[in-house]
Structure formats: structure tokens, C-alpha cells
Amino acid sequence: MKKNIIVANELLLAIANGSISNEEIFEMVEIHASIVREDIEGEFLKQIKCGLEKFHNDFNQKYFPESETRAMSNRNKMQPKELYSRKEVIAKLQICEKTFYNYSQSGLKVHKPHGGRKIYVYSSDLDDFLKSLAA
Numbered sequence: 001m002k003k004n005i006i007v008a009n010e011l012l013l014a015i016a017n018g019s020i021s022n023e024e025i026f027e028m029v030e031i032h033a034s035i036v037r038e039d040i041e042g043e044f045l046k047q048i049k050c051g052l053e054k055f056h057n058d059f060n061q062k063y064f065p066e067s068e069t070r071a072m073s074n075r076n077k078m079q080p081k082e083l084y085s086r087k088e089v090i091a092k093l094q095i096c097e098k099t100f101y102n103y104s105q106s107g108l109k110v111h112k113p114h115g116g117r118k119i120y121v122y123s124s125d126l127d128d129f130l131k132s133l134a135a
Contacts, residue, residue: 050096057094086110086119089126107132 014020029048084092090100104110109125112118 046096046098050098053096082123084121084123084126086121089121103129 011020011025015025029045081088086097086100090097093100095103100108104119108121108129111120111122113120
């Protein structure tokens with residue numbers, strides 16, 4: 001496992017200093033995704049995205065807590081809303097789309113306007129769901 005972490009760190013450094021291009025990374029991901037053939041509807045890529053988002057949040061909380069505190073205080077200044085879009089809920093809770101989907105399957109009430117594709121959550125439903133998670 002330590003070797004994998006070292007390789008991941010080297011990859012992140014290569015991305016940061018520009019010695020590896022996004023195209024090269026995308027190529028590697030696509031090669032690996034093609035090896036993982038049980039990837040139905042891009043689940044492999046969604047899991048990578050979810051893992052990257054979680055790592056990003058955890059990394060910022062550990063190494064840059066003051067910027068996270070500032071971001072949270074700015075979020076708290078937002079006016080309460082009655083209705084949140086799916087993307088707003090994801091940003092507010094700092095979760096990935098897969099987690100949002102799992103929450104919706106576990107009791108979070110979501111609403112779609114008739115014939116619409118967008119997903120919305122009432123603030124009261126979100127509050128109730130979060131309370132049920134804490135219980």
C-alpha cells in the first residue's frame with residue numbers, strides 16, 4: 001500500500017509541476033477503465049471522481065484548516081433557501097454525486113419537476129434527513 005501512495009504522490013507532483021499532461025492522465029484512466037470491464041455506465045470513473053473529491057476535502061481540512069474555516073463561514077452567511085438543487089446540496093454537504101445518489105436511495109426526499117431532469121431537495125427534507133443520519 002505504501003508503494004501505491006508514493007506513486008500517487010509522484011503523480012500529483014507531476015500534475016502540479018506540469019511534467020505530465022491531462023491528456024496523458026486521461027489516457028491512463030481510460031486504459032485502466034477498459035481493463036475493468038464490469039464498469040457499467042461509467043461507475044469506475046464515478047468512483048475515481050468521488051475518491052478525488054473526498055481526498056481534496058480531507059487534504060484541505062488537514063493541511064489548510066484556516067481556508068476551510070473561511071469557506072465554511074462564507075457558506076454560513078448564505079441566506080437559507082426553501083429549495084436546493086442537487087448541485088447545491090452536494091456543495092453544501094461537501095459530498096460527491098455518488099453519495100448524493102446513495103442518500104436519495106436511503107431516504108433523502110428528492111423532487112423532479114414534471115418532465116424535468118433537474119433534481120431538487122426542500123430544505124426541510126434535507127434537515128430531516130441529516131438529523132436521521134446523526135441519530
